[in-house]
Amino acid sequence: MQKPPIRPAVAGWHVLCDFDHTITAQDVTDGLLARFADPAWERLEAAWQEGRINARACTSAQVALMDATTAQIDAYVDSVEVDRSFAAFVAFCDSVGVGIEVVSDGLDYGVRRILNRHGVGHLPVTANRLEFQPGGRCAVRFGHPGADCRAGQGVCKCAVAGQLSPGTRRLLIGDGHSDCCLAGQVDLVFARDRLLAHCQQNAIPHLPISDFTQALAALRALLAADHPVTPHLERDLA
Numbered sequence: 001m002q003k004p005p006i007r008p009a010v011a012g013w014h015v016l017c018d019f020d021h022t023i024t025a026q027d028v029t030d031g032l033l034a035r036f037a038d039p040a041w042e043r044l045e046a047a048w049q050e051g052r053i054n055a056r057a058c059t060s061a062q063v064a065l066m067d068a069t070t071a072q073i074d075a076y077v078d079s080v081e082v083d084r085s086f087a088a089f090v091a092f093c094d095s096v097g098v099g100i101e102v103v104s105d106g107l108d109y110g111v112r113r114i115l116n117r118h119g120v121g122h123l124p125v126t127a128n129r130l131e132f133q134p135g136g137r138c139a140v141r142f143g144h145p146g147a148d149c150r151a152g153q154g155v156c157k158c159a160v161a162g163q164l165s166p167g168t169r170r171l172l173i174g175d176g177h178s179d180c181c182l183a184g185q186v187d188l189v190f191a192r193d194r195l196l197a198h199c200q201q202n203a204i205p206h207l208p209i210s211d212f213t214q215a216l217a218a219l220r221a222l223l224a225a226d227h228p229v230t231p232h233l234e235r236d237l238a
Helices: 028-036 041-049 055-064 070-077 086-096 108-117 157-161 177-183 193-201 212-225 233-237
Strands: 013-017 099-107 125-132 138-141 169-174 188-191 206-208
Touching (some): 028 070, 028 099, 055 099, 055 138, 086 099, 099 108, 177 193, 193 206
Parallel strands (some): 013 099, 013 169, 099 125, 188 206
Antiparallel strands (some): 125 138
């Protein structure tokens, strides 16, 4: 069956894509901590989940507990797989002029290395900077904290989205806590897992996806119809 043509009027959409549990099947930072950090990192994680510390304080203290060589970190990072359809999704965006960037509250070293390994290293990335220190220790420098970030994240995704040109239609693809604040400010969300529940509970315009095969199909349908974003978008594009 021939796919419908993409209309020129779709210019102006820009994708802000989460990384952990969205492009990858696992949380890369948690994987590093589980392998190379003192077990106290789990108590910090619990404190963050319970709201006793914010995301920046949690990440800073956790990364300080890591003890690993660059080679050890590389070996783990190189074992992380991405969604098999992500490269095709990126290629489609590039072919039709839809901007796409990765915005993550994770660590840039792993994000960039994984994207490079899978042939999509040209994507712009905003993430927290992992810094290697003497003796196998690590530290983190926050990538875009945002002075008024309500979530206390190292990367304020709302601030990143706010730098886009006026009139840009913003599409968020994500799965969880770090995406919830931004979800209420973009034009449309492709959501999964915790972010899907958040969008449903708060009547945020969204389409449910489970992987980038579905995301690509949804984006093709959205662009081919150049459909206005409405609360009934999922039904209208079915």
